[in-house]
Amino acid sequence: MTTFLKANWENIIMANYAIDPEILKPYLPKGVNLDVYDGKAYVSLVGFMFKNTKLFQIPIPFLGTFEEINLRFYVYRKEGGTIKRGVVFINETIPYKIVAWMANKLYKEHYTVVPTKHEIVKSSATTKIKFEWLLHKKWNSIYVEAANESQEMEQNTLEKFIYEHYFGYTKIDDNNTEEYQLQHPSWNVQKVVDYKIDCDFEAMYGKCFSVLNHTKPEAVFIAQGSAVKVAWKRTKLEFTKQENGNENSEFE
Template sequence: MAIFLKANWENIIMANYVIDPKILGPFLPAGVELDLYNGKCYISLVGFMFKDAKLFNVPIPFFGSFEEVNLRFYVKRTDEEGLTRRGVVFINETIPYPIVAWMANKLYNEHYTVVPTKHKVVVENETKKVQFNWLLNNKWNSIGLEATVESLLMEQSSLERFIYEHYYGYTKINEHETEEYKLQHPSWKVSEVLDYVVDCDFEEMYGQSFAILNHTKPEAVFIADGSAVAIEWKRNKLN
């Protein structure tokens, strides 16, 4: 299978909110349904480092490493063999480089936008502090945390495993068409989160539909070490 994109994803922070499924209805692609965990519907604000990117195994000079912030929710579908494919739908993906956003939107029909970003990682003894920032309307938004340096495999059937282990992406082309693509990466290790901060204007960033998140506390915040990630070129058409 041809690989479109390779990169290293590092320090993947997930702030996870329970959300009314009705809010996600207009964003749900054709051919998939919401994937729930213990009867709850989740949406996640994500921050991570996207490093050493390659397109068709060719390095991207000057623009191969950057911060990404996105908002995503969880879906599933049953394939032709009766197997369940669990994946994510992105409301928006934010990066600092216009050329990279243009390529992703053009080639993949994604929803990338461009704003200034920065990050900071500080490791002290047995703990680490990781923070991602993005500039919106002259205000720096942020997602950050303090966690243990030690990381462990995720427990079976845990919320962490549910959040991190969705290996398909689904893009809504229009009301009747969806594109499905596959991600490749090993199961990640996660660290214990000791403290966190989320300072995000969800309404300004993602639209009025998500204004409620401005007044909602995350049910859980996680951080995974990350790894090399590959995205397959092939895209399936669903309707």
């Protein structure tokens, strides 16, 4: 696998909201199914640190460390006898225009650029982590206080469902979807003892997500993270006759 991007993803906060699947329908790439946990579809507001970023193994001078905030949901694709579990990004927000331009130009991604900042305060028992981004002259934020001790994720939990999707799917247009692969080990997680979300979802992601302004997340998680590789190769999905003939065949 030729590696396009290599970086450390650290302090990965996930605020997870159950959502009406119909809201996600316009964002669902052709050829994949909406993935659910206990019958519920989820979107996650995510904040984390990008560190030691390299493109094709070459460090990015002065731009290798930054915050990212994204909104994503979960899908899967059946391919023969294999089920590929993946994510779809509704939006990804970073502070650097050149990095966003490259991702959008090369891969038709959905990066936007706003000022960002973060704060990490560690004590003997817990760590407080806050990611912020400036939108319309107002700082939005995602914050957790978490125990310093970490542990492996338990099987068959929402935590495991949220964190362990190893493919990405990009909706190029209504008839074209691209698939790419992410590589990283299973992450250790820390117990969240407090959190606060201050995000204008409507201003950030559009009117259809305004319901999240008045919705409490079902769960908030934080993972330590690790080195991550994103493959250079993007696979354009080939569709069956059924998929080509029925626009909604993959929406379950």
